[in-house]
Amino acid sequence: MEELDQYISGLFARMPDTSNRIELEDQVRDEAFGRYKALLDKGHSEAEALGLVIPRINEQEIRKQLEFGSKPVAAPFAARGYGSDRRRSKAETTEIELKVAEYHHFLPRFRMAMAIGVLLLIIGLVLAVWLGISYSNLLYAIVSFLIPAAVAIFVFIYFGMKHASFINYFRAKEVHEFLSPEMVKRLQRQKKRYREYEDERHFREFD
Known part of the structure; x- marks a missing residue:
C-alpha cells in the first residue's frame, strides 16, 4: 500500500x-x-x-x-495503453491484466538471469586464462571456458525466448507501454500502411 x-x-x-x-x-x-x-x-x-x-x-x-478542470473527460483510472485507445471486451482486458502481472513478476528474474549469464562468461574466461597459464594445457583452458559458456548461452536463450513471448503478446495486443519507442513507431507505420492498402482495395472493388 x-x-x-x-x-x-x-x-x-x-x-x-x-x-x-x-x-x-x-x-x-x-x-x-x-x-x-x-x-x-x-x-x-x-x-x-x-x-x-x-x-x-x-x-x-x-x-x-x-x-480542463471540472469538464468531464475519460476516467483517470483506465487501462493505460490497453484500455483507452481501443475497445476491448472485459475478458480480454482481464487476460491482459493477468499477463501484465505475470510480466512484472518475470522481469526481476529476467534481469537476474542476464546478470548471471554475463557473470558465467566472465568466470569461464578467467578460469580459461588461469588454467591455461597454470597447467600449460590448452585443453583445460578450452573445457573450463566452454562449460560456463554453455550454461550462460542456455540461460540467455531460455529467458530471452520467454521475454520475447511477452513482447510479442504485448505487440499483438497493442499494449504500447511495454514496447520500445522504435517498436511502437514501427507498429504504427504498419497499421497506417495496412489501412491505406485496405482503403485502396475497397476503392478498386467499387471502381
Whole structure:
C-alpha cells in the first residue's frame, strides 16, 4: 500500500497545480486503493496487485482532467495503453491484466538471469586464462571456458525466448507501454500502411 501511495504522490507532484488537483488525486488514490485491496482479497500477492493497479492509472487522462478542470473527460483510472485507445471486451482486458502481472513478476528474474549469464562468461574466461597459464594445457583452458559458456548461452536463450513471448503478446495486443519507442513507431507505420492498402482495395472493388 505504501508503494502505491508513493507512486500516486510522485505522479501528481509532476502535474500542474490546478484548482481540482487535490480532489482528483484523492479520487485516483481511493480508486487505486480499492482495487488494490480487492485484488489482495482475491488471493493476489502484493507485487501482483501493484502490477495490476499501477498500469491502469492513466497519466494522460489525469493531465487532461487537470487542464480542463471540472469538464468531464475519460476516467483517470483506465487501462493505460490497453484500455483507452481501443475497445476491448472485459475478458480480454482481464487476460491482459493477468499477463501484465505475470510480466512484472518475470522481469526481476529476467534481469537476474542476464546478470548471471554475463557473470558465467566472465568466470569461464578467467578460469580459461588461469588454467591455461597454470597447467600449460590448452585443453583445460578450452573445457573450463566452454562449460560456463554453455550454461550462460542456455540461460540467455531460455529467458530471452520467454521475454520475447511477452513482447510479442504485448505487440499483438497493442499494449504500447511495454514496447520500445522504435517498436511502437514501427507498429504504427504498419497499421497506417495496412489501412491505406485496405482503403485502396475497397476503392478498386467499387471502381
